[in-house]
Amino acid sequence: MPSDWRLNGFYDGTKLTGLFEAAQRRESCRAFSAAPDSEQWNALLAAADELAMPGVRIALGICDNSLFQPLMGLLMKFENVQRFAAVMTTDDKPHSVVNAGISGEMFLLHAAELGLGGCWVSGTYKHGQVGLKTGEGEKIVSLIALGRPKNQPEAPINRKRKEMAALCPDFDRLDPALKEVAQYVRIAPSAINLQPWRMKLESPSSLSVSVGRPGQRLDLGIALCHALLALGSTPALFSISENGQSATIERL
């Protein structure tokens, strides 16, 4: 598997402490009391630039709540969404979608660090109503609804997640650093909460994370963001398969 992936060394592990903590507090927020204030907005603009990996652009936009009204019924209702981020790929490479998942989740966790709430939204928005200019070859892979949360998350967060044994049957055999990786992947968000990740011990020091379908490459990226945060400054090499559906994390 090629290991010249730009993810290696892209983020400075020593600067990610706040995001590591935010990942533990994060849950999807769909009800907002207000838009981010100007200071938060400026911090988001800077983060959108800094955190976007090659092949990815994150643009911020202004909207009203009708952008997020699901067409069918009241399921997953959104309330008072006034701002969003659009996570875009700028080329057709399979791993750019994975990069988009990593970059978007870093961005969402940065928003959480600023005291904001947010939610990935790739399905339940009106695709024709986004109103952002996209450059040639750019494609929106998901929106992220953003704002000041109406209610703060209550600790401890009760997450609906699969058993670890289903996500990572080898869990008991992992070393402590890779156990932390698996636990951080488990709390990551995923589309329709499918948690499509399968983690496998490939050698005593390497763990693979895979998804079954091309449409799940964004979820793979989100999981890899969590893996990176769990590792912190533990040296590791990430590699990705040609089809962008599998990545290996090798502890060095």
Ligand SMILES: Cc1cc2nc3c(=O)[nH]c(=O)nc-3n(C[C@H](O)[C@H](O)[C@H](O)COP(=O)(O)O)c2cc1C
């Ligand atoms: C790629 C992606 C797409 C998502 N799309 C939607 C969506 O269209 N509408 C929605 O209400 N929630 C959406 N979600 C939020 C998930 O439903 C949510 O992350 C999942 O249920 C887990 O809950 P948690 O984020 O609170 O841990 C999406 C999440 C991800 C990661």
